[in-house]
Amino acid sequence: MYYKLNPDIALRRWKYVPYAYYKKGVREAQKLNKEQFDTLIQCDGLTELPDTPLVHQLIQQNFIIPVTKGDLSSTWSLFKESQTRYFPALYLVITGKCNYNCLHCFMAADNAPKMTELSYETCLNILDECVKCGIQTIVITGGEPFVHPHFMDILKACQQRHLTVQDINTNGSFITKDILNQMLEINILPRMKISFDGLKHHDWMRNIKGAEKRTIQAIQLCHDMGFPVEVQTNVHLDNLDTLLETAAFFNQMGIEEMRIIRTTEAPRWVHNANGKCLDLEDYYQKMTHFASQYVAQERQMQIDIWQFLTLFPKQKVYRYRPISLTGHSYRSNYPVCAGNRGMVTITSSGEVVPCAQMSGYYEKNQMSLGNIYETTLESLLTDSPYLDKITCPISKVQEHDSSCKACPYWKLCAGGCRAIALALTHDELARDPAKCLFFHHNWMDKIDHAILIANHDYQNIDTIDGKPVRESIHKQEGQ
Numbered sequence: 001m002y003y004k005l006n007p008d009i010a011l012r013r014w015k016y017v018p019y020a021y022y023k024k025g026v027r028e029a030q031k032l033n034k035e036q037f038d039t040l041i042q043c044d045g046l047t048e049l050p051d052t053p054l055v056h057q058l059i060q061q062n063f064i065i066p067v068t069k070g071d072l073s074s075t076w077s078l079f080k081e082s083q084t085r086y087f088p089a090l091y092l093v094i095t096g097k098c099n100y101n102c103l104h105c106f107m108a109a110d111n112a113p114k115m116t117e118l119s120y121e122t123c124l125n126i127l128d129e130c131v132k133c134g135i136q137t138i139v140i141t142g143g144e145p146f147v148h149p150h151f152m153d154i155l156k157a158c159q160q161r162h163l164t165v166q167d168i169n170t171n172g173s174f175i176t177k178d179i180l181n182q183m184l185e186i187n188i189l190p191r192m193k194i195s196f197d198g199l200k201h202h203d204w205m206r207n208i209k210g211a212e213k214r215t216i217q218a219i220q221l222c223h224d225m226g227f228p229v230e231v232q233t234n235v236h237l238d239n240l241d242t243l244l245e246t247a248a249f250f251n252q253m254g255i256e257e258m259r260i261i262r263t264t265e266a267p268r269w270v271h272n273a274n275g276k277c278l279d280l281e282d283y284y285q286k287m288t289h290f291a292s293q294y295v296a297q298e299r300q301m302q303i304d305i306w307q308f309l310t311l312f313p314k315q316k317v318y319r320y321r322p323i324s325l326t327g328h329s330y331r332s333n334y335p336v337c338a339g340n341r342g343m344v345t346i347t348s349s350g351e352v353v354p355c356a357q358m359s360g361y362y363e364k365n366q367m368s369l370g371n372i373y374e375t376t377l378e379s380l381l382t383d384s385p386y387l388d389k390i391t392c393p394i395s396k397v398q399e400h401d402s403s404c405k406a407c408p409y410w411k412l413c414a415g416g417c418r419a420i421a422l423a424l425t426h427d428e429l430a431r432d433p434a435k436c437l438f439f440h441h442n443w444m445d446k447i448d449h450a451i452l453i454a455n456h457d458y459q460n461i462d463t464i465d466g467k468p469v470r471e472s473i474h475k476q477e478g479q
Contacts, residue, residue: 001049001066002046002071003066004071004077005063006062006077007024007076008023009024009040009063009077011041012081012082012134013081013082014083014087015085015382016085017029017031020086021040022088024164027088027137028088028342029086029136039055043063045069081134082132083378084382086342087135087341087344087381089135089137089139090126090135090137090344090345090346091355092126093356094117094118095143095148095348096143096349097143097147097148098143099171099173100173100206100208102207103272104273105268115348118148127157127161129376131163132377133381137164138158138163138164140154140167140168141169141356142169144171167191167192170195171211172195173214175218180221181225189227191230192227194229194230196232196246197233197234198233199245219253223253229257230257231258231259236263237282243260247294250301251301257304259306260290262278262280263276284308287309288309289450290305292450293454295311295313300314308443309321316457316458316459317460322434322439334393337354337417337418350372352369352370353369354419355419357419358418361422368385369384400430401429401430413439416434416435420432
C-alpha cells in the first residue's frame with residue numbers, strides 16, 4: 001500500500017529535537033520515536049509500505065492516509081531539517097509606531113513617530129529565515145501593527161510560507177469589516193489580542209477621546225466574524241471599580257478570554273500614574289477579591305490574571321500562575337525561562353531579545369544579543385550570545401541568591417520570571433520578588449479560601465507527580 005501524510009501533519013527535525021511533527025494550527029511541535037519517524041518519512045505517496053501494526057496505528061491516529069501511487073504529500077508536510085535549537089514561534093515587532101499615546105506604554109509612545117519599523121523586504125527575509133529555522137508560528141505586534149504600510153502583505157507572506165499567524169496584538173482602532181474579510185480570504189484567522197482598560201476608564205489610559213467606543217466596536221466585530229478574541233486589561237487603582245463590570249460585559253458578548261495585567265513600573269507609567277500603580281501586595285489582594293466575585297456568578301469567559309491565577313469557568317477549575325515547574329520535570333540545568341525555549345523575539349530595530357518585556361532594558365543599556373541586520377536569524381539561533389543568555393540554567397539563579405537554596409518553593413518557581421526580576425531589581429539573575437511574596441505570604445491558601453467560599457464547585461488542578469500541589473508543598477515545608 002501507498003500512504004501520504006495527513007495534510008495537517010508536517011515532519012520536522014532540530015538539533016535537540018530530532019524526531020518531531022507539527023499539527024497545523026498548533027504552536028508546539030510534538031516528539032516522535034525513531035521508529036514512528038522513520039515510517040512516516042516514507043509516507044510520500046511513492047514508497048510502498050508493508051502492512052504492519054505500526055502503520056495501522058498511524059492510520060488510526062490520523063497521521064497518514066492510504067492513497068494511490070503518485071498522490072503526493074503537501075509541500076508543507078514534507079520533512080524539513082534545521083540545524084538550530086528548537087524554536088517553534090517568533091514574536092515579531094513589525095513597527096514601534098502607534099496612533100495612540102498610552103500613558104503606560106513601555107515603548108514610549110509619545111515618541112512613536114521616531115520609532116523604528118521593519119521594512120517589508122526585511123520582514124520577508126525574516127519569514128524566509130523562519131522557514132529555514134523550522135519556526136511555525138508568528139505573533140505580530142508593535143507598536144500598533146496595523147499602522148505598518150505593508151501589514152496585509154506581511155500576513156499574505158506568512159500564508160504563502162505556510163506559517164501560522166497565531167496572535168495579533170492591537171489597540172483595535174484600525175479593525176474594520178473589510179480588513180477582517182481580507183484576512184479571511186487568505187485563510188488567516190488569528191487570535192485578536194485587543195487592549196481594553198476598563199469601562200469608563202479606557203479613554204484616559206489610552207490618552208485618546210473616543211477610544212473606548214471604537215475598541216468595543218472592534219472587539220464585537222472580531223467576535224461576530226469568527227475571530228477568537230482575548231481582551232487585555234491593564235489594572236490599576238482607578239479602574240478596579242469597574243473591573244467586574246468590564247468582565248461581565250465581555251462575558252455577555254461571548255469573548256473567549258480576558259487577561260488582566262498589573263500595570264508595571266515602566267518609566268512612562270511611573271511618570272503618569274500619580275499614585276495609581278498597584279503594589280504587588282495590593283495587586284494580589286484585589287485580584288483575589290475580584291476572582292471570588294467572578295466565580296460566584298455563572299460565567300463562561302476564561303480569566304487569566306497575570307502572574308497570579310487563571311480561572312476556567314467552563315470546567316470550574318483554576319490554576320496558580322506562579323507555578324512554572326512540577327516535581328517530575330524539575331532539573332537544575334533547566335533554562336531560566338521555559339517560554340524562551342519556544343519563542344524568539346525580534347524588535348522593530350532588528351534586535352533579537354529573550355522577550356519583548358526585556359527589550360527596553362537592553363536598548364537602554366545598549367546591550368545587544370544579536371541583530372538580524374548584522375547576522376542571520378539561523379546563525380543567532382544556532383550559536384550566539386542570544387543562545388547563551390536563554391540557555392542560562394536555573395542553578396545560576398539559585399547560586400546568585402543563597403536564600404533560594406533553602407526555599408521549599410524553589411522547585412515550583414525556579415526563581416520566577418526573569419523579566420519581572422529585571423524590572424523590579426535591575427538584576428536579571430535575581431529572584432523574582434513577586435513570586436517570593438506569592439509563596440511566602442500564603443497566597444495559595446488565600447486564593448483557595450476565597451474561591452471555594454464563593455463557589456464550592458471549583459477545584460485547583462495544579463499537581464506534582466500526580467498529587468495536589470498543596471499536599472506536596474506542605475510535605476516539603478514540614479521537612
